[in-house]
Amino acid sequence: MEYITLNNGLKMPIVGTGTNTYGKENNDYNGAVTKNEIPELVSALELGYRSIDAAIMYRNEELVGRVLAESTVPREELFITTKVPASEEYISSKEATRAAIDNSLKNFQTDYLDLLLIHFPIEDKVQLKNTWEVFEEYYESGKLKAIGVSNFGKAQLDELKEFAKVKPAVNQIQINLKEPNADLLAVLKDEGIAPVAWGPMKAEAHQQEVLDEIGKAYKKSGAQVLLKYQIQRGVIVIPKSHNPENQASNLDLFDYVLSAEDMEKIKNL
Numbered sequence: 001m002e003y004i005t006l007n008n009g010l011k012m013p014i015v016g017t018g019t020n021t022y023g024k025e026n027n028d029y030n031g032a033v034t035k036n037e038i039p040e041l042v043s044a045l046e047l048g049y050r051s052i053d054a055a056i057m058y059r060n061e062e063l064v065g066r067v068l069a070e071s072t073v074p075r076e077e078l079f080i081t082t083k084v085p086a087s088e089e090y091i092s093s094k095e096a097t098r099a100a101i102d103n104s105l106k107n108f109q110t111d112y113l114d115l116l117l118i119h120f121p122i123e124d125k126v127q128l129k130n131t132w133e134v135f136e137e138y139y140e141s142g143k144l145k146a147i148g149v150s151n152f153g154k155a156q157l158d159e160l161k162e163f164a165k166v167k168p169a170v171n172q173i174q175i176n177l178k179e180p181n182a183d184l185l186a187v188l189k190d191e192g193i194a195p196v197a198w199g200p201m202k203a204e205a206h207q208q209e210v211l212d213e214i215g216k217a218y219k220k221s222g223a224q225v226l227l228k229y230q231i232q233r234g235v236i237v238i239p240k241s242h243n244p245e246n247q248a249s250n251l252d253l254f255d256y257v258l259s260a261e262d263m264e265k266i267k268n269l
């Protein structure tokens, strides 16, 4: 595993696993959380994943937390991210946000989370300020090791900057070959905010063909080339898979380097 050092010194694994469909009927995002086990999460931990991307909105936090707590992996080896939704129930008051964080701590059976994000931009300036102040409060108390945002654009990051005492450590946004988000990535680099790519596997068929072709020279699949491209330029990835073979392949990225020429070729896709 390789790590990215966040702007507060905390080290985050550069590859983690998503969880948004885990434990759900038909592995469907909108499906009911009917399962009592998550074999995919168990296999991810066995394969060596330590960074787990969760969210209150996924409705499976309690189950994900239980699987992690029941595993043999010590808490200090795990890097747990979760997200507070930008909806009234969680941001209407500071008390509501505190209750959400306390409940997440309970779900993960832990006294700290490694990273907490605001899941989507909060339109109301007062609510945004109140929410971030609660994040800062829990950060200062050590219950959150890092705090950040998700799906924030430049304007929303600027708004946060007006009052934030603690700078967001990450911005989790869609980054893939269909939605490269290059301008925002450049902003994040300038600001010292680490980019985390959600939906990293998405690519058009013609892009996939080129990735497969590039992979042949390295004895890697197109999917592996796609993830390698992101991590080689410092983008943290959290691919999600229900298939242990794909989970293993998504971690098998650290024994080679893509040439500058191939990096350029992928960028131009």
Ligand SMILES: NC(=O)c1ccc[n+]([C@@H]2O[C@H](COP(=O)([O-])OP(=O)(O)OC[C@H]3O[C@@H](n4cnc5c(N)ncnc54)[C@H](OP(=O)(O)O)[C@@H]3O)[C@@H](O)[C@H]2O)c1
Pocket: 017, 018, 019, 020, 021, 053, 054, 119, 150, 151, 172, 173, 197, 198, 199, 200, 201, 202, 223, 224, 238, 239, 240, 241, 242, 243, 246, 247, 249, 250
């Ligand atoms: N912050 C946000 O707003 C936000 C939004 C969306 C997602 N997320 C987070 O980001 C995580 C990842 O995003 P995502 O789940 O939407 O999409 P993703 O990871 O880009 O793609 C998942 C799909 O890729 C396939 N896949 C994975 N590895 C593969 C491989 N090596 N070869 C071929 N196919 C492969 C999976 O199929 P198999 O199961 O068959 O392998 C699955 O269908 C989520 O789980 C969630 O935690 C956050």
